[in-house]
Amino acid sequence: MEKEITIKNTKAQIIDAYQKLLKEVKEAKKEKPKQIQEEKKQQEIIKTTEKITDKSIVDEISNLKINLGKNLDKIKDSLLAEFEQLKQIKDAIEVEKQNLKELYDLSATTDSFAAMILAQKEQKESFENEMKLVKEKFEQEIAQKRAEWKAEKEKQERNEKEYLEELHKKRKREEEEYKYNLKITRQKDTDEYAVKKLKLESELEEKRTAFEKEIAERETNISKAEKELAELRIKNENFPKELEKAVSEKEKQITEQLTAKYEFESKLAAKQNEGELRLKEQTIKSLEQKISEMQSLIKELSEKANKAESNVKDIALKAIESSSKIRVIPSKEKDVE
Incomplete structure (x- = not known):
């Protein structure tokens, strides 16, 4: 979890670590007189490796950003914040080193610096462990998200397949219904037309018969009239x-x-x-x-x-x-x- 760091809190932490480590260094120095020279060599090695460590952190952040993209922006911010915290610790160490230089002699300064080196080392190890936990947690979250996304995708595909099948069945039913209704309607129209045609033919036949009968009657009447006319x-x-x-x-x-x-x-x-x-x-x-x-x-x-x-x-x-x-x-x- 990312901690909010201030200059005051950083100095307090450094002073506590410094007091503790200074005591340990003095006790160890009594037992091992040559440790001072070794610590000087270690200090030079640490100064050399500090630059390499800073560069490797930045390179690692760049590589993570390239590989993981936008999802690692938050991790990048966390790493940069921790890196900034480490720089603040280094700056605080330098400040304290300068102050101690004025208060103590060269030997005391060497002891203090060695204590601060140890404190920095512990801070670095703590930071690396914390970053390792953050990375593992992030990888777990990514794996979980991928699993959830895969499950959601499979569910979406199933739902889409079911929807398409249901839509196909519905369209098939509607098509069959339409064909059946069309067949019934056409049959009904055909029957109605046949009935109308038969009725019309019957009416026309009746009218033709009546007309022919009327004409025959008229012809009879005309014949009768002609006969009467001859008589008259x-x-x-x-x-x-x-x-x-x-x-x-x-x-x-x-x-x-x-x-x-x-x-x-x-x-x-x-x-x-x-x-x-x-x-x-x-x-x-x-x-x-x-x-x-x-x-x-x-x-x-x-x-x-x-x-x-x-x-x-x-x-x-x-x-x-x-x-x-x-x-x-x-x-x-x-x-x-």
């Missing part, structure tokens, strides 16, 4: 007027019926669909043909009536000339119809 030619001198009236009424009646029939068929044809319209058009054409035939027949009857009128006039003139009396027999309404 010899009845009286007023026969031409009655005949003209009867023919006119019959013509009017037939024309009105045919016109009403035509209008009805035209309106009915306009309301049907394109297929029904074609059938109705055929019916209308047939009706128009029948009307044309009836008009020709009426025209023929009119011509016959005119001819009959002329004949009746001739007969009347001959009758007048012969001074013959002709009894007039009124024509009944039912015979005219």
Whole structure:
């Protein structure tokens, strides 16, 4: 864990370590007189290796940063903070060394410096152990994060696979449903069309039969009228007027019926669909043909009536000339119809 370091706290720590180590050095110096010279050599070696240690720490930080990237920024900051703490300790040692130099003689200074070297060594070992623990903890956290990430990735892949399978099943169901509904709708439309077609054909057949029956009746009536007209030619001198009236009424009646029939068929044809319209058009054409035939027949009857009128006039003139009396027999309404 990173500690907040101040100059005051650092000096206090150094002084405590210094007092303790100074005592140990003095006791060891009594037992080993040559230790001072060895300590001087060690001091030179330590000064030489201090530069190498500083450089190796910076190089190690750079290598860790390159290999681990952004995830090691925090470790870098911690290492730099510890390194800064170490530099502060060194600076404090130098300050204390200068102070001790003024207070003590060369031997005392040498002893103090040796004690500070030992304190620095202990601080370095403590720092390295702490960095080792931090590194191990970081590696454990990285391994744990990788395991969690792998598990999360596998879970994500499973969820994605399940989602795609479910989506595929859903689309398949919707497609089958659509095809089934389309089939039912088309079958329903086909059935409705067949029913409408059958109904229309039946209606047209009924109308055709009724029309043919009506035409037959009209033809019968016309034949009957022609027969009556022939009989009336010899009845009286007023026969031409009655005949003209009867023919006119019959013509009017037939024309009105045919016109009403035509209008009805035209309106009915306009309301049907394109297929029904074609059938109705055929019916209308047939009706128009029948009307044309009836008009020709009426025209023929009119011509016959005119001819009959002329004949009746001739007969009347001959009758007048012969001074013959002709009894007039009124024509009944039912015979005219």
